[in-house]
Structure formats: C-alpha cells, structure tokens
Amino acid sequence: MSNFPFQRLQVDLAALISRSPAGQRLPSEPDLAKQLGVSRATLREAMRSFETQGLIRRRQGSGTFVVGKTQVMESGLEVLESLESIAKRLGLKVSVSDLSIEATVADEELAKMLNVPLGENLTRVRRVVHTDERPVAYLVDILPATFLGSKDLPADFHGSVLDFLLGRGDALKTSRANVSAIGATPEVAKALQIQRGDVLLHFYSQLFDERGKVVDYSLSYSIPGYFHFHIVRRVKIV
Amino acid sequence: MSNFPFQRLQVDLAALISRSPAGQRLPSEPDLAKQLGVSRATLREAMRSFETQGLIRRRQGSGTFVVGKTQVMESGLEVLESLESIAKRLGLKVSVSDLSIEATVADEELAKMLNVPLGENLTRVRRVVHTDERPVAYLVDILPATFLGSKDLPADFHGSVLDFLLGRGDALKTSRANVSAIGATPEVAKALQIQRGDVLLHFYSQLFDERGKVVDYSLSYSIPGYFHFHIVRRVKIV
DNA sequence: AAACTTGAAGTTGTCAGACAACTACGCAGT
DNA sequence: ACTGCGTAGTTGTCTGACAACTTCAAGTTT
Numbered sequence: 001m002s003n004f005p006f007q008r009l010q011v012d013l014a015a016l017i018s019r020s021p022a023g024q025r026l027p028s029e030p031d032l033a034k035q036l037g038v039s040r041a042t043l044r045e046a047m048r049s050f051e052t053q054g055l056i057r058r059r060q061g062s063g064t065f066v067v068g069k070t071q072v073m074e075s076g077l078e079v080l081e082s083l084e085s086i087a088k089r090l091g092l093k094v095s096v097s098d099l100s101i102e103a104t105v106a107d108e109e110l111a112k113m114l115n116v117p118l119g120e121n122l123t124r125v126r127r128v129v130h131t132d133e134r135p136v137a138y139l140v141d142i143l144p145a146t147f148l149g150s151k152d153l154p155a156d157f158h159g160s161v162l163d164f165l166l167g168r169g170d171a172l173k174t175s176r177a178n179v180s181a182i183g184a185t186p187e188v189a190k191a192l193q194i195q196r197g198d199v200l201l202h203f204y205s206q207l208f209d210e211r212g213k214v215v216d217y218s219l220s221y222s223i224p225g226y227f228h229f230h231i232v233r234r235v236k237i238v
Numbered sequence: 239m240s241n242f243p244f245q246r247l248q249v250d251l252a253a254l255i256s257r258s259p260a261g262q263r264l265p266s267e268p269d270l271a272k273q274l275g276v277s278r279a280t281l282r283e284a285m286r287s288f289e290t291q292g293l294i295r296r297r298q299g300s301g302t303f304v305v306g307k308t309q310v311m312e313s314g315l316e317v318l319e320s321l322e323s324i325a326k327r328l329g330l331k332v333s334v335s336d337l338s339i340e341a342t343v344a345d346e347e348l349a350k351m352l353n354v355p356l357g358e359n360l361t362r363v364r365r366v367v368h369t370d371e372r373p374v375a376y377l378v379d380i381l382p383a384t385f386l387g388s389k390d391l392p393a394d395f396h397g398s399v400l401d402f403l404l405g406r407g408d409a410l411k412t413s414r415a416n417v418s419a420i421g422a423t424p425e426v427a428k429a430l431q432i433q434r435g436d437v438l439l440h441f442y443s444q445l446f447d448e449r450g451k452v453v454d455y456s457l458s459y460s461i462p463g464y465f466h467f468h469i470v471r472r473v474k475i476v
Numbered sequence: 477a478a479a480c481t482t483g484a485a486g487t488t489g490t491c492a493g494a495c496a497a498c499t500a501c502g503c504a505g506t
Numbered sequence: 507a508c509t510g511c512g513t514a515g516t517t518g519t520c521t522g523a524c525a526a527c528t529t530c531a532a533g534t535t536t
Contacts, residue, residue, distance in 0.1 A: 005489080005491095006489075028515075028516060028517085029516080029517065030516090038490080038491085039490060039492070040491090040492085040493095041279055041282075041489095041490070042489080042490060042491080044279075045282060045283055045489095045490095046286075048283040048284075048287050048290075049286050049287065049289075049290040051287075052286075052287040052290045052291060053290060054412075058516095058518095059498090059499080059517075060497065060498050060499075060518060061497070061499035061500075061515080061516050061517060062498080062499050062500075062515095062517080063499090063515090063516060063517080064516090064517080077417070077471060078316070078469070078471060079471060079472055080472060173472075174292070174470050174471060175470070176468055176469075177468060177469045177470075177471055178466060178467065178468045179315070179417055179439070179467045179468070179469065180439060180462045180466075180467075181419035181420075181437045181438055181439040181440070181462045182419075182437060183437045197437075199419045199420060199421045199435075199437050199438075200419055200437075201417070201419040202419070224418045224420060225418070228418075229416065229417045230414055230415060230416045230417070231315050231316070231414070231415045231417065231469060232412050232414055233315060233317060233318035233412060233413040233415055233443075234316060234411075234412055242518095243519070244519085266486075266487060266488085267487080267488065268487090276519080276520090277520045277521070278521090279518095279519070279520070279521085280518080280519060280520080282488090282489090283518095283519095296487095296488065296489095297487085297488075297527090298487070298488045298489060298526070298527050298528075299486080299487050299488060299489095299526070299527030299528035299529075300486095300487065300527080300528050300529075301486090301487060301488080301528090302487090302488080
C-alpha cells in the first residue's frame with residue numbers, strides 16, 4: 001500500500017508546509033523524520049524538492065523555515081487550473097453559457113498541435129464564461145475523439161474539460177501555454193458581446209499526459225482585467 | 239573554496255544534463271557520485287531537485303534519463319531573461335532606440351509597486367526595441383534612485399536594466415510578472431509607430447532581490463507575433 | 477518453434493549512524 | 507553595558523548496507 005515512502009512523505013510534508021504560517025520554523029530534520037516515519041535521508045530529498053519549488057528555505061545551523069506566500073507561486077500561471085477553479089478560490093461567481101460539444105476532424109493546424117494525422121476524428125468543446133452577468137472569456141478545447149468522445153461527457157457537465165479529465169483520473173502532467181494578445185475575431189466578438197478588434201488576452205496551450213502525448217489543444221480568449229494572471233520567474237538556473 | 243559540494247554539484251550536473259541529448263541515460267548513481275566527487279546521498283538530493291524541475295526522470299531498477307526538451311522549461315517565461323538575451327539566443331538582430339534615462343519621483347502607483355514612500359527619488363529608463371528595422375517592444379524600468387542613479391549607467395549602456403544589474407553582481411532572485419493585453423496608449427503608439435488602440439501584449443512585473451525587497455518595477459508593451467512567450471504549467475503540486 | 481520460468485546482474489529506493497560545519501544563545505569576564 | 511567564548515542544537519555531508527525493481531539472457535515447458 002504505502003510502499004512508497006517518498007510519495008506519502010511528499011503529501012504529508014506539503015500539508016504541513018501549507019498549513020504553517022509564513023516564517024514558521026519547522027521541526028528539526030531528525031524530529032520530522034521520526035514524526036513522519038521515514039529516514040533522514042529520504043526526508044532531506046523531499047526537503048530539497050520543496051526548496052527547489054521555493055516553498056521553504058533552509059539555513060545550516062539555524063533551521064528550516066516556511067517562506068512567505070508573497071513570493072510563492074502556487075496561485076500563478078505555473079500551476080494549471082481551470083478558470084472555474086480559480087474563480088471558486090477567489091470567491092467569484094461564474095457561470096457558463098453557449099456550451100457546445102461537436103465532432104470534427106483535424107485540419108492542418110490541429111493535426112500539428114495535437115500530433116495526429118490529418119482528418120483524425122476530434123471532439124471540440126466550446127463555452128463562454130460569465131461573471132457578474134458579463135461574458136469575460138471564450139474557451140475552446142479540442143481533443144482526439146479516441147480520448148474524449150462527444151458522448152463521454154456527463155449530463156451535468158459544467159464546462160471545464162480539464163476538471164473533467166482530472167476527475168476521470170487521467171494521468172495528466174504538464175501544459176505548455178503560449179501567451180499572446182489578439183484583436184477579437186467576429187466569432188469571438190459575438191460570443192463575448194464586444195466589438196471586432198477589441199483587445200483580448202489569448203492563451204493557446206497543449207496539455208500533455210505523463211507519457212508526453214498531447215491530449216488536449218486549448219484556446220482561450222479573455223477580456224483583460226477580470227482575471228489577473230501572474231508568473232513567478234526565476235533569475236537563474238539554480 | 240569549493241566548500242559547498244551541493245552547489246558545485248548542481249552546476250556540474252546541470253552542465254552534464256544540458257549537453258546530453260533527450261532520452262540519454264545517465265551513468266548510475268554510484269558511478270556518477272564517484273565521478274563528480276560527492277557521496278551518493280548528496281548526489282541524490284541534487285537529482286531530486288532536477289527531477290522536480292522536470293529535467294530528468296528516474297525509474298527504479300532501470301536508470302535515470304534526460305527528458306526531452308519538448309517539455310522543458312528553460313526557454314519559457316519561467317526564467318527571467320532580457321529581450322536582448324532572448325533575441326541573441328534565437329539569432330535575431332535587435333537594436334535599441336529612444337533610450338532615455340530620467341530622474342523622477344514616486345506617485346501613488348509607483349510607491350505601491352516599489353514599496354517606497356510617496357515622493358521617493360526614482361530613476362526611470364525607457365527604450366524601444368527594434369528587430370528587422372521595425373519597433374516591436376516598448377520597455378520601461380523604474381528603480382529607486384538609491385539603487386540605481388541616473389549616473390550609474392555606463393556610457394555604452396545598451397538598454398537592458400536587468401542585464402546591467404546582473405552584470406553588476408546584484409543578488410537578484412525572482413520576478414513576479416503580470417500578463418495582460420492592452421490597447422496602445424498615445425505614448426506607446428507613437429514609440430512603436432502603430433495606431434492608438436492597436437493590440438499589445440503587456441507585462442508589468444516586480445523584480446525582487448534575495449531579501450524580498452523590490453528593486454525594479456518594469457513595464458513592457460510588445461507587438462504580438464514577434465516573440466513567442468510560453469509557460470510550462472504543472473498539473474499538480476507533486 | 478514459441479511461450480513461459482527462472483535467475484543473475486545492474487539500477488534506484490530507503491535506511492541507520494556518524495561526524496563536520498555552522499548558528500544562536502546564554503554566561504562569565506571585563 | 508559590552509565582549510568573548512563555549513555549548514547545545516541545527517543543517518550539510520559521508521559511508522555502508524540492504525530492499526525493491528527492471529532488464530535480459532539462459533533454461534524449461536508447451
């Protein structure tokens with residue numbers, strides 16, 4: 001069962017860190033190791049991992065401290081999260097309209113981005129996200145039909161393909177998102193009830209599973225100002 | 239001098255990984271430890287760190303492998319890099335025009351973003367970046383005058399405040415960048431030779447030193463399409 | 477001949493204990 | 507009040523060992 005000390009440890013340690021206030025000092029390594037039921041070497045590997053992520057800071061002779069959330073990344077673009085999930089965490093009310101789920105086939109662009117043959121059967125999910133009775137984002141997901149068929153979605157599907165895939169237990173790993181700015185096309189302008197050419201923030205991204213296969217090509221168009229996207233950037237490799 | 243095995247190891251290992259082709263298998267841990275002059279425990283901490291960064295993948299009983307650059311972050315927005323540095327790496331020729339360095343004082347917005355009192359003396363650096371004889375980005379840096387005075391910049395200053403600070407040896411750590419889209423204001427439109435209201439990708443970011451102090455507030459306005467900004471996003475904490 | 481079983485060699489995962497290097501803090505001495 | 511110093515406590519590193527897993531080839535069975 002828990003024959004994976006490191007994974008279990010990582011979960012426990014993440015829980016401990018996340019519920020500790022900024023600047024809090026953690027127990028000493030020997031104590032923590034005993035408390036969490038692993039050796040000090042294994043604990044130190046997990047500590048090094050969290051240090052790499054910038055969540056803790058260690059000082060020889062002094063101790064290990066939880067770093068302030070000011071410069072912590074966990075709410076930025078580094079972590080893939082659905083708009084619905086972000087809004088929920090921020091206490092915003094969002095709703096979805098114009099949800100459409102269609103079958104389509106791969107054209108040149110889609111074949112390239114999804115790494116599938118031309119003409120491959122695909123499923124396209126489109127939706128508009130509203131907040132405060134105003135449309136703020138237009139989202140399109142395109143997936144291979146072998147991965148998500150039009151009829152795989154439940155009746156109460158609320159719009160987020162990402163949340164659905166995660167809930168289904170798919171082993172997703174990373175997403176490669178490109179960020180750009182664009183003027184609204186007629187299709188997008190109509191959906192968002194804005195003028196053609198109005199300024200939009202545009203993400204287009206590929207979602208990879210753990211084997212490196214592309215499982216979702218996603219496009220998003222959002223009206224600036226309603227969501228704040230930020231990134232914590234490292235200065236150097238180390 | 240090299241009384242810091244881990245730091246030295248991290249550099250050596252990064253070099254080894256970066257010059258290895260994707261999928262390449264690394265030597266076994268005992269061999270590598272001997273070769274790099276550290277114990278296996280220390281080596282494993284470094285390995286765990288690189289695994290956390292997604293640069294390598296380890297499989298028990300099988301070995302450690304360099305992961306394909308397809309999903310590697312080192313060229314994305316996760317790493318703070320000047321436009322000049324990016325362009326150089328991509329083989330593009332860029333030039334700078336309209337470079338201006340002025341003294342100013344903190345208004346409400348600047349005081350908030352730089353975390354200084356109202357009226358504090360500041361230095362503002364503005365410039366336009368060209369490629370292929372066309373302006374593509376308008377950049378503004380604002381710093382406390384105590385940190386960078388108007389006369390601290392050398393005669394051959396080529397425009398990148400970040401590169402200058404790094405070259406000066408300042409201990410910079412991270413940058414918190416906000417990404418948005420915006421229509422060109424008259425000032426920016428004039429600098430970039432575009433129409434008012436044209437679509438621009440807009441970053442505004444705070445640069446922190448290692449003590450968490452804000453040392454630079456930076457604004458950038460770039461014409462979409464000339465640079466591709468991407469982010470690798472993790473699906474989960476682990 | 478093909479499929480399955482077994483075993484050995486090599487790899488990463490984990491553990492225990494020890495010592496070095498460093499920090500914080502109280503205490504004695506000035 | 508200040509300085510210097512020692513001591514306890516912390517993280518940094520090393521050594522050696524064994525467990526768990528993967529791979530592959532040789533042997534066995536079907």
